[in-house]
Amino acid sequence: MAEKIMCKLAVAFFLGVIFTACGNGTRSNRDNDTYKKGVINISVDESFKPVIEEQIKVYESSFPEAKIIPTYKSEADCLRDLQNDSVRMIVIARGLTVDEDKYYTTKLKYHPNYDVLAYDAVSVIININGKDSVFTMAKIRDFLSGKDSSKTIVVDGKNATSTVRFLKDSVLKGENFGSNVTAANNSREVVDYVSRNQNAIGFVGSSWVGNEQDPEQKAYMKTIRFALLQCTSCKDDSIFAKPSQSTISYAQYPLVRPLYYIVKENYSGLGTGFLNFMSVERGQLIFRRSYLVPAKMYFGIRTSNIKESTD
Secondary structure (H helix, E strand, O other), X not given: OHHHHHHHHHHHHHHHHHHHHHHHHHHHHHHOOEOOEEEXXXXXXXXXXXXXXXXXXXXXXHOOOEEEEEEEEXXXXXXXXXXXXXXXXXXXXXXXXXXXXXXXXXXXXXXXXXXXXXXXXXXXXXXXXXXXXXXXXXXXHHHHHOOOOOOEEEEOOOOOOHHHHHHHHHHOOOOOOOOOEEEOOOHHXXXXXXXXXXXXEEEEEHHHOOOOOOHHHHHHOOOEEEOEEEOOOOOOOOOEEOOOXXXXXOXXXXXXXXXXEEEOOOOOOHHHHHHHHHHOHHHHHHHHHOOOEXXXXXXXXXXXXXXXXXX
């Protein structure tokens, strides 16, 4: 009997040591994972790569002990990474659905944090020598569905990217692409294909082609140009617009989508620090300089009447 009691005490002591060690390890990890230091892997929708690269560069220059390692992939793969615990943070073009939110809340015992950081456009690009450059949304639907197969349509994947999901949900209303739609491996390949083919129309995130201050994107403008799309929310149906901060802000350009963060972190770690950075002035200015529209801060110019004193 005494031997059994001693055995149980020894097991209890051993388990206590293990749990204490695990607990101390967790606290230690959190001590080394704060808003300004640590290492975190994140998954990012590939169509947002240029602007997120800039965000990371500025953040790491401000906090040298912080290391953010991004992997750029499709939206579906980003969500898969979050579900598989491969990453604590993703950046995609939508928030969680009701079912996804319930799943994570049940699994984690807390709500993942997610919100909109900025808005960008799905830009419609054509070859610099392309003859057609002004389209109604009905014509865009015909191109994507294959009803009008006179153009080769290029997207950054056929099934899993945010651009593909957006086009199927918002333009085709759930219908499938036509046989004239071809899939490039990534956004850069979409631009390259359109630049080489006069009869092609490409769909690509605006952060890849909208920044006139970026030398690479400025070079693109020698081989491609933006198509003008009919404003679907304007009273005047003769208004056509290309993607820009102004046409996104005033709902004149019809293909606008959000840029979301989703963070699975219930303490103030590096993921929370990075999302906070992107949500306040410096991060929001980076979105603005990348020709996206900041969602958290307003940087418009206000006019005012100032009367000079005659005294």
